[in-house]
Amino acid sequence: MDINWFTVVAQLINFLILVWLLKRFLYKPILDAVNKREKKIMDQLKDAADKKTIAEQEKEEFKKKNEEFDQQKKGLMDTVVAEAATEKNQLIETAKAEAKGLIFKMEEAAKAAQANENKELAQNTQKQVFEITRKALSAIASLSLEEQSADTFIKHLKASKEEEKQQFIDAFKSHPDSILVKSAFELPTKQQDEITEAVNALLHTETKLQFKTAPGIISGIELSTNGYKVAWSFSEYLSALEENISGETREKAKPNVKEDSDVSN
Amino acid sequence: MDLSPDQTIFWEYGFITINLTLVTTWGVMLVLIVSSWLVTRKLRTDIQISRWQCFLEMIVTGINTQIEEVGLSKPERYIGFIGTLFLFIFVSNIGIILPGYSPPTGSLSTTAALALSVFLAVPFFGISESGFGGYLKSYLQPTWIMLPFNIIGEVSRTLALAVRLFGNIMSGGMIVAILLSISPFIFPIIMNMLGLLTGTVQAYIFSILATVYIAAAVRNSKEKTKSKVITT
Incomplete structure (x- = not known):
């Protein structure tokens, strides 16, 4: 210790x-x-x-x-x-x-198409109608009818107005040898002489006419020279009628279209 | 039967004696220093650390916490002294599990030296905290009449520290030695286990009492300084 x-x-x-x-x-x-x-x-x-x-x-x-x-x-x-x-x-x-x-x-x-169609239809109808008429007239055309036509032509020539006569004379005087007469059928000599006589009487000359047949005339006589023509034929009548109807149709169609456009506006 | 390892002398020249106490102390010192060096030479500061580093950190931070809980606000200043006291006494005491080992704390010379170091450390820390005058004035508290009693208390507690540790460790070793002669098989082992517990508790008591004494000295000095500041 x-x-x-x-x-x-x-x-x-x-x-x-x-x-x-x-x-x-x-x-x-x-x-x-x-x-x-x-x-x-x-x-x-x-x-x-x-x-x-x-x-x-x-x-x-x-x-x-x-x-x-x-x-x-x-x-x-x-x-x-x-x-x-x-x-x-x-x-x-x-x-x-x-x-x-x-x-x-x-x-x-x-509407325009409809109008055209209508116009076309009208034209076709016209054509058809005139074609049928032309055919019908051609079918009933004959020599006797041609003779009647020649008579009518001569009367028509004689009954023409003074101004027309003068125009005719002026045209035929310058070329008296080239006057041509067309008919649907060949005219009998009698008829040819009567026509020649009537023309000479009108022209105060001795002219020899040339006669020819043209079936397109249907029935009637057509006298032409130096661009001037004097005719009386069914074909002429039909052409004048066709012209008149076409002009009337055109006149009718115009106001219709105008009316339609006014309505749509 | 030797009551103290001081009596086992290996070498002697005049008053210089190399006894078992000193040799065992050196051994304990060597164990502590070498193991510390081995662990701390490869310290890591990241999250993952080695088991030994973790173990040492637990011990060191545990001692730090104990010092702080007793009342010393800067434990880093005192851990060197108090921590070494605890570790030295603890390692010396648990060495009894080794056959033929005689703890140096079973020598009154060692415990006296440790108590003396505490006796010297208390004024050392007190003076370093508040100066020489401030520390000496703490002996005059609460009145100058208490001066002799304070001095007696200082000496007696140092004596008590030394004798308490010596008595506990020496008695433990003596009981084991006596029991070995009576019943050599079971009882010495049980007493040795009890000796481990006693040794650990004594290490804790010694170091915590030293901390308390130092804390008291430091606190007294601080309070004295504070009151002085307030009065002026």
């Missing part, structure tokens, strides 16, 4: 040395490491907190932008819808106007 004072002093020194060595090799390195780690963790936490704050801010910003974008989108959509509605109405109006115009044009074209 005695205290060895040398041992006490030695242990005291040992203890102080141990304190220094452990400070050097244990406490300081360990505490430094712990502090460094804590600092690192704190830095990481701070960094994470900063990033979180930034992320929150960005989130808020993004949210705000998103809301603004939504509002803009809605506004644009409303504008576009309104514009589309206006455009649609305009297009419908334009289409209606165009359709109306087209309908009017088509109606006009249809």
Whole structure:
């Protein structure tokens, strides 16, 4: 139980040395490491907190932008819808106007086509009628009828007005040898002589006429020279009738079209 | 039977004696320093660390926390002294599981040296905290009449520290030695286990009492300084 004072002093020194060595090799390195780690963790936490704050801010910003974008989108959509509605109405109006115009044009074209058709039909009918008439007259034409025609021609020649007679004389006097007489059938000599006599009487000359047959005349006599012609024939009558009817049809068709266009407007 | 390892002398020259206490102390010191060096030479500061580093960090931060809980606000200043006290006594005491080992804390010379170091450390930290005058005035608290009692208290608690540790460790070793002669099989093992517990508790008690004494000295000095500042 005695205290060895040398041992006490030695242990005291040992203890102080141990304190220094452990400070050097244990406490300081360990505490430094712990502090460094804590600092690192704190830095990481701070960094994470900063990033979180930034992320929150960005989130808020993004949210705000998103809301603004939504509002803009809605506004644009409303504008576009309104514009589309206006455009649609305009297009419908334009289409209606165009359709109306087209309908009017088509109606006009249809009416014109109808008028043309009617005109064509009338012309064809006329042609047919005159053809039938011409055929019928050709069928009943005969020599006796030709004789009657020659008589009628002679009477007609004699009964012509003074002005006409003078025109006839002027035309036939210049070329007395080239007077041509056309008939549907060959005229008998008697008839030829009577015609020659009547012409000579009218012209006060002795002229010899040339006689020719022309079936297109149907029935009648045609006398021509130097561009001047005197005729009495069914063909002439029919041509005059055809001319008159065609002129009348044209006159009738014109006011009708005018009336139609007035109605459509 | 030797009551103290001081009595086992290996070499002697005049008053210089190399006894078992010193040799064992050096051994304990070597174990502590080498193991610390081995672990701390490859310290890592990232999240993943080695098991030994984790173990040492637990010990060091545990001691740090204990010092702080007792009342010392800057534990880094005191861990060198208090931590070494605890580790030295703890490692010396748990060494009894080794056959033929005689703990240096079973020597009154060692415990006296440790108590003496505490006796010296208390004024050292007190003075370093608030100056020589401030520390000495703490002996006149609450009145100057208390000066002799404060001095007696200072000496007696140092004596108590030394004797408490010595008595506990020496008695533990003696009981084991006595029991070995009576019933050599089971009881010594149980007593050795009890000795481990006692040794750990004694290490804790010694170091925590040292902390309390230092904390009291530092706090007294601080309070004195604070009151002085307020009055002026």
